[in-house]
Each structure stands twice: as C-alpha cells, then as structure tokens.
Amino acid sequence: MSFAATESEASIGIAQLSRCLAAQGLPAHKASDVKIALAEAINNVVEHAYAGVTPAKVKVRCRLHRNWLVILISDTGNPLPGFRVPEGVPAPLGSSVDELPEGGFGWFLIHELTSDIRYERSDGCNRLSLRFDFPEMT
Template sequence: MCNGKCLDLNFAATEVEASAGIAQLSRCLAAQGLPAQKAGDVKIALAEAINNVVEHAYADVTPAKVKVRCRLHRNWLHILISDTGSPLPGFRVPDGVPAELGSSIDDLPEGGFGWFLIHELTSDIHYERSNGCNRLSLRFDFPEP
C-alpha cells in the first residue's frame, strides 16, 4: 500500500537498460510533482546507486533485474532499489569517503566518488541483505512548498 504517489519499474541490469530506466524514473518523478530543485540530486544519486548494481553487484554473477520503487510525498521521496546480485562489502553501506585526487591531472581516479555523492545528496540511506536480495533505501527530504 502506498500513501502518496508510487512508481515501480523493473529492468535488466545492463548499462543500456539502466540508463533508460534512470531516464524514465526521472521523467515520471517530475511528472508526479518532484520539486524541480531536487530533481538533479535525485537523478545523480539514483544513477550512482543503479550503476553500482550493474557494475558491481552483478560483476561476477549473471545479471538479472533491478527493481526500483519510488514513493513521493509532499515533502519527501523514498526510493527502494532491489537486486539479487552480490551483497555490498561487509553487508553495509560504504562510508562515502571520496577517492584521493592525486597531485596531477594524470593521477585523477576514474571512480571512487559514487558513494560520496549518494551520501551528500540523500537525507538517509539504509541497506539490508535478506534471502539473497539487496535492498538499498534512499530518502530525500525537501521543505514544504
């Protein structure tokens, strides 16, 4: 049961399907009333989290589906991302410490900023692994209109 506006989407855990799914979720959330000033934060965090599933959770296993459920209320958005890939290391959300930048442009890391961005852009993060399923919850709070 959903109090507010709900959006469910399932897609294959591939780069192409993830990109299309993120775009579709972003459009639908905007159409359902996600505040424009929060849309960019939500899209970035959603993309980082879903791309982590595609690149890491399914890295050593046959890719399956990514399931996303969004619940939009007047002053918050809750997103639940579920998959059956490998669990997060240590069965916990990474701390979100950004990668070291190095001393020159050639030393810049290719990645290592995803969890930092997710931590910075969300109001709350929760992860659990149960019955072979990963569940990552992202919450975004926004002020009253």
C-alpha cells in the same frame, strides 16, 4: 519499475524514473540531486552487485510525498562489502591531472545528496533505500 541490469537498460530506466517523478510532482530544485544519486546507485548495482554473476533485474520503487521521496532499489546480485553501506569517502585526487581517479566518488555523492540511506540483505536480495527530504519552500 524493473529492468535488466545492463548499462543500456539502466540508462533507459533512470531516464524513465526521472520523467515519472517529475510528472508526479518532484520539486524541480531536487530533481538533479535525485537523478544523480539514483544513477550512481543503479550503476553500482550493474557494475558491482552483478560482477561475476549473471545479471538479472534491478527493481525500483518510489514513494513520493509532498516533503520527501523514498526510492527502494532491489537486486539479487552480490551483497555490499561487509553487508553495509560504504562510508562515502571520496577517492584521493592525487597531485596531477594524470593521477586523477576514474571513479571512487559514487558513494560520496549518494551520501551528500540524500537525507538517509539504509541497506539490508535478506533472502539473497539487496535492498537499498534512499531518502530525500525537501521541506516546503516558502
């Protein structure tokens, strides 16, 4: 699937992908983890990869197996800083409600919800792979 790298198109795309994965047999106990990580990753593309450049498309490919799911997200925006996946350290919370950060938890959530994350930049294209393992329930 591919869609324009805008907030509205990303939201529609994430919802469609979630429905499609559910229809293809994504285990219900993993559905919310997958949707959260997918939304965080795609929103990062929209907000950061295409910051300062004309937005293009976000392409998403999924491969669902009985025990795992791999999602490949591709875009032609700016590369990740340092050409690597951020470590996923959450933003400091501060000492009061007024000091709570507005963001800074996306990569932390992605790291927590996935089994493996891989990133490469090749020929002007970012490729982010998110793997979710779900051993068979007994």
